[in-house]
Amino acid sequence: MFRFRAHTVTLVALTVLTACGGSDTTPKRGAIVDSRDTYDPRSFDPALSTDVPTGRAVGYVFEGLTRFSPDAQVEPALASSWTVSPDGRIWRFTLRQNVKFHDGSAFTAQHVVSSFTRVLDPKTRGGRGWPLFPIAGANDFAAGKAASISGLKVENDSIVVVTLTEPFAIFPKLLAMPVASIVPTTIGADFGEKPIGTGPWKMVEWKHDDFVRFIRNETYWGTKPLEDSLVARIIPEPSTAVAEFESGNVDILYIPEAETRQWEQTEEKKALLQAAPVLRLWYVALNTTRGPLADVRVRRAINHAIDTRAILTQLLGGRGRLAAGIIPPALDGSDTTRAPYAHDVAKAKQLLTEAGFPGGLTVKLWCSQDATQSRVAQAIQGYLKEAGITAELVQRESASMREAARKGDADLVLKDWYADYPDAENFLYPLLHSANAGVGGNVSFFRNAAFDSVVTASRRETDITKRTALYVRADSMAFAQAPMVFLWFYNELYAVQPWLKNWSAPTIFNGQRMIGARIDHSTP
Amino acid sequence: MTFLARRLLLAIPTLAGVLIAVFLLLYVAPGDPVQQMVGERADSVTIARLRAELKLDESLPVQFASYAGGVLRGDLGRSYITGRPITQDIRERFPKTAQLALAAMTIAIVLGIGIGVLAALKPAGAFDKLLMGATYLGISFPVFWVGLLLILLFALTLKWLPPSGYGGGLVLILPALTLGSRSIAYLARVTRSSMLDAMSSDHVRTARAKGLSNASVVLRHGLRTALIPVVTVLGLDVGSYLTGSILTETVFGWPGLGRYVVNAIARRDLPAIQGTVLFLSVVFVLVNLLTDMAYKRSDPRVS
Numbered sequence: 001m002f003r004f005r006a007h008t009v010t011l012v013a014l015t016v017l018t019a020c021g022g023s024d025t026t027p028k029r030g031a032i033v034d035s036r037d038t039y040d041p042r043s044f045d046p047a048l049s050t051d052v053p054t055g056r057a058v059g060y061v062f063e064g065l066t067r068f069s070p071d072a073q074v075e076p077a078l079a080s081s082w083t084v085s086p087d088g089r090i091w092r093f094t095l096r097q098n099v100k101f102h103d104g105s106a107f108t109a110q111h112v113v114s115s116f117t118r119v120l121d122p123k124t125r126g127g128r129g130w131p132l133f134p135i136a137g138a139n140d141f142a143a144g145k146a147a148s149i150s151g152l153k154v155e156n157d158s159i160v161v162v163t164l165t166e167p168f169a170i171f172p173k174l175l176a177m178p179v180a181s182i183v184p185t186t187i188g189a190d191f192g193e194k195p196i197g198t199g200p201w202k203m204v205e206w207k208h209d210d211f212v213r214f215i216r217n218e219t220y221w222g223t224k225p226l227e228d229s230l231v232a233r234i235i236p237e238p239s240t241a242v243a244e245f246e247s248g249n250v251d252i253l254y255i256p257e258a259e260t261r262q263w264e265q266t267e268e269k270k271a272l273l274q275a276a277p278v279l280r281l282w283y284v285a286l287n288t289t290r291g292p293l294a295d296v297r298v299r300r301a302i303n304h305a306i307d308t309r310a311i312l313t314q315l316l317g318g319r320g321r322l323a324a325g326i327i328p329p330a331l332d333g334s335d336t337t338r339a340p341y342a343h344d345v346a347k348a349k350q351l352l353t354e355a356g357f358p359g360g361l362t363v364k365l366w367c368s369q370d371a372t373q374s375r376v377a378q379a380i381q382g383y384l385k386e387a388g389i390t391a392e393l394v395q396r397e398s399a400s401m402r403e404a405a406r407k408g409d410a411d412l413v414l415k416d417w418y419a420d421y422p423d424a425e426n427f428l429y430p431l432l433h434s435a436n437a438g439v440g441g442n443v444s445f446f447r448n449a450a451f452d453s454v455v456t457a458s459r460r461e462t463d464i465t466k467r468t469a470l471y472v473r474a475d476s477m478a479f480a481q482a483p484m485v486f487l488w489f490y491n492e493l494y495a496v497q498p499w500l501k502n503w504s505a506p507t508i509f510n511g512q513r514m515i516g517a518r519i520d521h522s523t524p
Numbered sequence: 525m526t527f528l529a530r531r532l533l534l535a536i537p538t539l540a541g542v543l544i545a546v547f548l549l550l551y552v553a554p555g556d557p558v559q560q561m562v563g564e565r566a567d568s569v570t571i572a573r574l575r576a577e578l579k580l581d582e583s584l585p586v587q588f589a590s591y592a593g594g595v596l597r598g599d600l601g602r603s604y605i606t607g608r609p610i611t612q613d614i615r616e617r618f619p620k621t622a623q624l625a626l627a628a629m630t631i632a633i634v635l636g637i638g639i640g641v642l643a644a645l646k647p648a649g650a651f652d653k654l655l656m657g658a659t660y661l662g663i664s665f666p667v668f669w670v671g672l673l674l675i676l677l678f679a680l681t682l683k684w685l686p687p688s689g690y691g692g693g694l695v696l697i698l699p700a701l702t703l704g705s706r707s708i709a710y711l712a713r714v715t716r717s718s719m720l721d722a723m724s725s726d727h728v729r730t731a732r733a734k735g736l737s738n739a740s741v742v743l744r745h746g747l748r749t750a751l752i753p754v755v756t757v758l759g760l761d762v763g764s765y766l767t768g769s770i771l772t773e774t775v776f777g778w779p780g781l782g783r784y785v786v787n788a789i790a791r792r793d794l795p796a797i798q799g800t801v802l803f804l805s806v807v808f809v810l811v812n813l814l815t816d817m818a819y820k821r822s823d824p825r826v827s
Contacts, residue, residue, distance in 0.1 A: 039787055042606050050563030125577065125607070127562040127570050143569060192607055208616060209779035209787075210690045235688060235777045237668075243675050243687035399555030399792045406559065420565065430565050439559070439566045 026499040026523045027248055031213075031229040032514060035241045035250035036494075040209045040234050043192030047119045049178035050128050052418070052509045057232060059510035060214055061102075062181035062197035065093050065112065065160075066172045072279070072330065072422035072507035074173050078107065078182055078198065079160075088167025088462040093160045099221045101184055102196045109154040115182045117141070117149060131174040131420075136163045167460040169467060173421040178510060200225050200515055209234055226502075226518040251500040251519070255493040257372045260317025263495065272495045275319070276505030279328045279419030280492075281427065282320070284365070284380065284485035285443045290411050292361050299482035301351035302412075303341035305387035310343075311379045312488050315372065320488035325475040326427045328489045330507060332464070333424035333471025338479065340486060348387040360388030363411040368398045377414050380485075405443040413443055416490065422508050424471040428455045432478055446483035499523035527820060528813075535809045542805040543595065546798050547588055557604050557792040578604065591798065600799035605791050610799035613784060618803070620690065621780035624772065625765040627696050628704035629758075636708040637754065640715020641747060647720055655712065662709025667768055671702040671775035688777040699776040703768050707761055714757045718750040725749065759815030766804055 037053040049058045059067075065079035076082075079093040099107040120129045120142045132138050136151030151163040164171060174180065184196050195203055200222065201214035214230040235241040238256045245253040255263055255273070263269045284302075292298045312320050324340040327333045352360065365384075367377035374395060381391045391412065396404070405413045419426045430441035433455050437445045451474060458470035479486065494505050501520045506512035558574045559566070575581050579590060594601055600610035643655040678698060679687035689695050722728060723746045731745040769782035781800060788796035 040606075043608075045607070048605075048607065050561070122573060125574065127558070127566065127574050129570065130565060130567060133567075139569075143573075207690070207779060208613070209783055210777070233689075233777070234779075236774045236783065237777070239672055240675065240688045240775060240777055243680055246680055247683070247687055249686070397555070397790060399560055399790065400553075402559055403554055403556050417564070436565075439562075439568050439571055441565045 026519070026521055028521075030227065030519065031231050032227050032252075032500065032503075032517055032519060033231045033233060033250045034252045035233050035235050035244055036252060036254045037232050037234045038236050038238075041212065044195035044203060044206075045192040046178050046181035046183060047124050047128065048192065053232075053234075055178040055510050057203070057212060058178040058181060058195075059199070059513060060201040060230065061195050061199045061203050062178070062183065063199050064175045064177070064180040064182060065095075066176040067513075068176050068422065068506075068508050068511040070504050070506040070511045072511055074176055074422075077176070078112075079175075082172065084169075084462070086462075088169055088460065089164045091162045091164070091171060092155070093162065095158050095160060096221060097158060099198050100219050101198055102202045102217060103184070104219075105184060107182065107198055109157055109160050111182050111185060112160045113149075113152045113154055114185050116152060116180070118183065118187065119179055120149065128179045131177045131179055134164045134166075134168045134171060134174070136165045138165075167462060169459070169462045169464075170421075170423045170425055173423050176510075177420055200513055201230055223515055225513075225515050227514070230514055245495060245497070248497065251497045252503065253495040255495055257316045257319060260319055260493060263493075264317070269495070272498065274494045274496050274505050275491045276494070276507060277321070277328070277330055278490060278492045278505075278507055279330060279422055279426075280416055280490040281323060281326055281328065282376075282414075282416045282487040282490055283323070283326070284487065285405065285410075285413040285415055286482070286484055287408060287411055287413075287443070287445055288447070288483050289408060289445045292355065292357060293363070293411060295355045296481055297351045297355040298357065298361070300341070301348040301355070301387065302384065302389065303482050303485050304344045304348040304351065305389060306380055306383040306485060307343040308340065308485075308487050311376055315375050315379060316488075316490075317493075319491045319493055321491070322488050323486040325479045325486065326431060326484075327424040327471060327475045328419075328427070331422060331424045331427075332468045333428075333475060335472050335475060338476065341482075343383075345387050352388060357388075360390065362390040362392065364394050365391040365412040365414065366394045366396065366401050366404060366410040367414040368401050369395055370398075373414055376487075380414070406438050408438065408443075408445055410443070412485075415443070417441070419508060424468075424475070425455075425459060428471065428474050428478070429459065432483060444483035446478075446481070448477070448481060448483075451477045451481070528817070531813050531816060535813065538809055539802070539805055543592060543798075543802060544588075546801045547591065550794055550797060551584060551587075555792045557794050560792045561604050595802065600802070601795035603788075603793050603796045605788075605793045605796075610795050613796065614781065614799060614803050617779060617781045617784050620778065621766075621769050621773070621782060623692075624696070624699055624703060624769060624778060624780060625762075627700035628702075628707065628765060628768075631700055632704040632707035632711055632761075633758070635704075636711025637715050637747075637751075639708070639712035640754075641719055641742065643712065643716045644719035644723065645742070652716075656716070659709035659712045662705050663713075665705070667702060667706065667771045668775045670705045671698070671772060674698050674702055675775075688775075690777070690779050699772050699778050702775065703765060703772040706764065706768065710761065711754060711757060715750060715754050718753045719746055722746045722750040755815070755818060759812065759818075762811045762815075763808060766808065 039053060041054040041057040042048050044058060044061060046058050046062055049055050063077045065077060066074050067077040069075055078096055080096045082091055082093045084091050095109055101107060116132055118124055120132055120138055122144050129142055135149060137146055137149045140146040141149045153161045155161050200217055200220045202217050204215050205213040211234060212232045216225045216228055233250060241253055244250045263273055286293050286299050288294055308322055312318060321329060322340045324338040329336055365377055365381060367373050377393055381393055384391045404410045417431060430436045432442055432446045434447040434452050436442040454470055454474040458467050461467040461470055492505060496503055499520050501518055503517040558571050561574060562570060579587055602609050639655050643652040646652055675687045678685045685694050685698055728741060728745050731741045769780055770786055773780045773783040785800040
């Protein structure tokens with residue numbers, strides 16, 4: 001999932017701003033005001049959803065056949081239940097009846113077919129069709145080689161049958177992604193501005209770069225939101241968001257990394273904090289095709305050279321858990337007993353010597369201009385120096401960095417990966433499977449036949465116990481091969497006003513739809 | 525040929541130059557726009573299809589001709605990221621930037637000239653030193669820093685004004701003051717020195733000799749003469765309002781064109797960047813034209 005941040009202002013400014021004032025008394029407004037978006041959603045058209053603010057907004061207005069709970073469990077949404085054939089290829093979704101779109105029209109089985117077809121249609125220009133590619137015939141249709149998608153069939157008014165090219169056990173999770181949302185049959189040219197979905201909220205006002213206002217969908221089929229309205233304010237500057245929170249104008253605030261300690265130090269502020277272990281991995285991709293990095297000993301040496309614990313504690317306010325693999329602890333397949341690479345300079349030097357680089361080596365380390373990322377990159381540079389590795393920093397804005405990484409022009413790339421759906425597959429497959437080398441997400445260009453076959457088998461395995469075992473195995477292989485520096489799994493930290501009740505920070509970006517959240521006006 | 529017509533004709537090559545320069549700059553800049561469109565996880569088939577649809581694989585002259593042709597028809601294209609027409613985006617956001625810039629300019633004129641005149645009354649006096657010291661800081665402080673300090677003081681500590689957002693009235697005050705801060709300081713310094721020159725000139729001495737009141741001497745005879753360089757500075761400063769709006773709008777969450785173009789650059793939204801830069805250049809050229817015409821009116825020697 002793609003995130004970018006607008007200007008981040010100096011630490012000093014943040015400190016000064018947060019040093020004063022507490023929250024005001026409970027506001028009179030009857031709307032929940034969220035300040036987490038730092039830029040405008042792209043569009044409300046689910047087909048264009050590729051980033052967090054857009055995905056979150058789409059998740060309020062639209063629904064797919066499935067959805068995620070705040071703690072990232074997959075739940076029935078427009079499909080009330082589903083079954084899968086023993087071979088794992090044929091999925092029968094039973095659809096919920098009496099569901100209406102915001103314009104009053106009824107949701108039918110045909111909408112599932114038309115929505116998926118629209119996303120994959122080359123004319124839609126979405127470019128985000130991959131969650132639907134497992135459907136048989138989807139690739140041909142997307143490439144313009146077929147007139148329809150052969151794997152999609154309406155069996156009757158309440159049943160849709162989806163046939164996949166090959167077994168894929170976690171397919172229902174992909175259907176909870178914004179891009180798989182169900183949309184009406186007729187889509188106007190201004191659909192991105194005037195969306196019509198079946199979700200719990202209706203979008204009623206969108207002032208670009210300012211705010212989006214939603215009101216409760218009174219005809220929602222499920223549990224309706226408790227509050228009448230919800231406002232997502234778009235505040236690019238973190239310090240300004242902090243000031244709005246301190247003024248009591250917003251209810252939910254994302255705490256920037258550099259400010260973590262500041263909030264944890266005062267009891268009054270600490271009481272407002274809520275941490276969520278999000279499915280997000282920080283890592284340094286090591287391009288396994290470039291020079292010395294092709295040698296696993298060099299890659300391990302780099303892992304041993306860096307004191308990840310110190311960086312996590314000093315630069316990210318300890319917000320995270322050291323990574324010993326790429327599967328976050330919250331997901332099946334994570335082996336929490338595996339120990340991370342120890343910070344051991346002597347061992348790093350010894351490995352380099354064994355690999356034939358007793359005098360050290362020189363690499364280029366790419367990082368973005370994000371303030372935290374650049375500080376982390378500088379720390380890594382310092383640690384590598386101690387082990388005799390000269391890392392030249394190449395700092396570029398994220399667009400250039402991404403292009404270089406995908407083309408394979410970078411040795412080391414400091415990155416983070418934010419899960420699209422809560423499953424170990426979403427880490428193992430895009431980040432390290434050879435099928436995704438380059439643009440698919442594998443910028444380590446890691447190509448390991450044994451690893452590939454375990455990951456491929458795990459994707460096809462329908463038995464959850466066996467699948468989890470395969471995940472553990474693949475993760476352990478990746479850890480041993482070290483195609484990256486395993487940094488940490490990140491925790492997001494939010495401040496929540498005392499009057500906002502029943503809101504929990506979601507593990508996955510579109511998991512919190514603000515249904516049960518409410519403003520308690522009796523809060524002193 | 526009239527003065528106006530000649531200046532308008534001269535604007536055409538300027539704008540054509542801007543069009544070509546922006547196009548070439550973005551063409552050579554790294555960062556593929558399609559990769560920004562598709563997000564973190566993508567496939568090469570989709571990327572190739574989108575590149576073809578957007579004509580990004582065509583030769584440079586073909587791409588430029590296609591873009592320039594659109595511009596001539598008044599079509600700035602659609603955003604790669606949002607799919608919205610660029611003209612619509614500019615139409616929505618420019619009035620907000622203009623509103624902020626005008627408010628900032630008004631504050632700068634009133635405060636800047638006021639401070640300059642006051643400081644010039646008793647040159648090298650304590651008051652003059654204090655004001656000039658303050659303007660020195662005003663010029664040196666970065667805009668976003670001023671903005672954050674103002675939020676801290678007026679929104680968080682005194683609770684008089686809202687910290688951010690868009691609107692008229694109270695919401696406008698802090699961003700306008702921030703955007704105008706550098707200009708206030710600059711105008712004050714120019715006014716002061718220009719006033720000092722004017723006050724020592726012959727016609728002011730004559731005015732005093734006639735026995736006019738002090739206020740009349742300062743305002744009607746001194747300030748009036750002193751204002752000519754001030755108008756120049758004001759005209760030259762319009763550019764700084766446009767660039768200053770980028771930071772100010774980011775700090776205050778003001779939904780104007782400055783923030784729009786920053787986001788567009790970060791996301792390699794080529795049509796949005798090209799369209800906005802071209803539009804701002806037109807604004808800049810027009811403002812310069814107006815300044816020149818104001819000169820011509822006040823000083824017939826300009827031709």
